[in-house]
Amino acid sequence: MTRIDLDELNAMLSDPKIPESALRPYLMLDPIESQGFRPQVVPNPATVVYDETEAAVALASLNGVSRWRRQMLYRQKIKHWAGLRVVEEGDSWFQYPFLIEDVVDHLFVPWAIYSCSGAGDLLSDMARQDEVIAAVVAERPDVVLLSGGGNDLLGDGRLARYLKPHAAGMSAADHVTDAFNDLMASIIEIYRDLIGKTLSAGARRVVCHSYDYAIPNGGPWLGRPMIKLGITDRQLQRDIIRILIDRFHVALTAMVSGFSGSVVVADCRGTVADNEWFDELHPTSFGFGKVARIIRAKAEGVEVEGLESSYLEAVEASRPLPVADVGAVEALLVADEATLIAEIGRRSEILQYAPDADKCYSLQLPAGSGEESVASFFSEVGTKVFDRWHRELYKLLCGDGGDAAGERDKLRSALKLEQAALIGAISTALIAIAVPVFIAPLVAAVIVKSGINPAWEVTCKVWGEKMDGSAATDALPDSPAH
Known part of the structure; x- marks a missing residue:
């Protein structure tokens, strides 16, 4: 591949009509700065000629560029749009910049989506910024999508704070401390407050989602924190994550039941196959497509089986590449x-x-x-x-x-x-x-x-x-x- 300079990359980034798939060869994850649900994207030195100072000035936040591109596409689409209008706010399951087709990428075709997401956002960030509230007032959407809690619970190596060191005979549930339950309760309260504000601003329907059973693979967010605590058995690791995800789903479902049917939870557990994970926290593009399909069905009030699935058509005859996007x-x-x-x-x-x-x-x-x-x-x-x-x-x-x-x-x-x-x-x-x-x-x-x-x-x-x-x-x- 011929290497390009930073000006050429900037020109491509500044044109929302250029699909993100065409930009991927020129970008990569920053292995130092990327954390959990906060992936940081930087130019790929194998395909882009630049020095570090130049890149720091010119590309201060590729995550922000990704969201800007979405908003420009939304403005063009909404001019002549008669379909479902959506505002979304969330973490990296809704905005994984450039390198993976996340949930929102998959839903961009059937819906007109105004994006407020920021990879790495905590629920407290979303509530404090009130950006989604302003967007609901301005855009008057049919549906609001919210994705949050994962970064609060599992991001930045937090997992080790909420598990007990392993000892012989301990079950998966024995490893989970009361501190995890306390944290989850505080997260659910922030969620409740954010949803209440969203409905007060005029949202007609709010869709949240549970996360799927992520697989510890020795990585920095799930595997290594467990290994440091002596939890080395792979099946035990997976059983512990399953308990945490299930508890989050139960708490989220119980909370939204108080909103009289205007708020629903898309249950995404058990959706992503073992070979459809990009890393310990994010599915591959194909895996995210399956999650998006469940969220879409919940938002539109239809059965998943009866929902057309355009993003699966290209691979209907074969399984996706298991090792990456x-x-x-x-x-x-x-x-x-x-x-x-x-x-x-x-x-x-x-x-x-x-x-x-x-x-x-x-x-x-x-x-x-x-x-x-x-x-x-x-x-x-x-x-x-x-x-x-x-x-x-x-x-x-x-x-x-x-x-x-x-x-x-x-x-x-x-x-x-x-x-x-x-x-x-x-x-x-x-x-x-x-x-x-x-x-x-x-x-x-x-x-x-x-x-x-x-x-x-x-x-x-x-x-x-x-x-x-x-x-x-x-x-x-x-x-x-x-």
């Missing part, structure tokens, strides 16, 4: 094949000595190739690994019958997807045939970049011709059905 793989499409092959080799070697690396969600390619001899070694290893899985994928796509028929049909149907989504579909198929999660997206990217035809029969014919005769023969004991 599908949009993030767009950067892989501009990398040259040699770089991808070498990275496949590097990651394969890492897995030999650190098997847990297969849980890594990063798709970031290294900034440089390093020593020439090392790069050559990785390329050699990567070529062997790629060739192996390339052949296995050929067998899956171009074979006929067998135990993998279901996966084969999904993959064949997915060939009509655009390239970034197709990488996700192929990655999922590769993982189903035992390709490590750490490697699968890179193998998929090389395959997609080499060209793949929406008509799978054509793909199989060309693909088979590129391989040696024995591979094609092994792969196709019977001719594919046409």
Whole structure:
């Protein structure tokens, strides 16, 4: 990918018509400043030329830029809008800037949404700023969406303050202190006050939501605080988080029951699959899409099953890329094949000595190739690994019958997807045939970049011709059905 300068990035950011997916290759999470429900986005030095002083002045808050872009799009949309009008206020489940399609991103098409959210906001911040109240008065929405409490309970490593150190024989519930219950009670009171003000300002209907059962994976917000307390068993960790999420949902539901039906809670628990989490606190774009669908159904008073789901149509024939936001793989499409092959080799070697690396969600390619001899070694290893899985994928796509028929049909149907989504579909198929999660997206990217035809029969014919005769023969004991 050709690197751009900061002026070019600013010009793109200043044009709301440029989709955020086109901006993602130029942005990344700040690994130092990002905290829990407060992700901080900065220019990606691999794709943007800048110095730190220049970036600090020119891009003081990309989170703020993201919200400004939303508000500009809202102003354009509302001029000729006859559909549902919405005001939303919340944390990073409603505003995860640029890198993930969050709940509000998914609801932007069916609704006209005025956004007040700020990644990292506490409920007390929302109540003190009163921004949502002013927006309700000015915009006169049909629905107000609120997302809050997660940052108050789990952000910035707070979890360790509300759990007891582990001792033999302790159940998951035994680890939760009274301090957590006291904090939750104070959060619910802030929620109650904020909702009351929102209704007084003229809101007709308010929709809150519970969070889903996040998965501790050794990260700084859930896993590490637990490990410091001696809570190392993965299932015990998950059981503790489930208790906290359930208690929050019960308290939230009890509180809104006092508002005579004008306030409802969208129950998002059990919605996001294990492989649909971007990190310990946020789903992937696909996972957020599922959450958005539940919230939308609650807001519109319909059953989830009967709600059309445009954001799922592109992946209806296949599961999403489990390891990250599908949009993030767009950067892989501009990398040259040699770089991808070498990275496949590097990651394969890492897995030999650190098997847990297969849980890594990063798709970031290294900034440089390093020593020439090392790069050559990785390329050699990567070529062997790629060739192996390339052949296995050929067998899956171009074979006929067998135990993998279901996966084969999904993959064949997915060939009509655009390239970034197709990488996700192929990655999922590769993982189903035992390709490590750490490697699968890179193998998929090389395959997609080499060209793949929406008509799978054509793909199989060309693909088979590129391989040696024995591979094609092994792969196709019977001719594919046409």
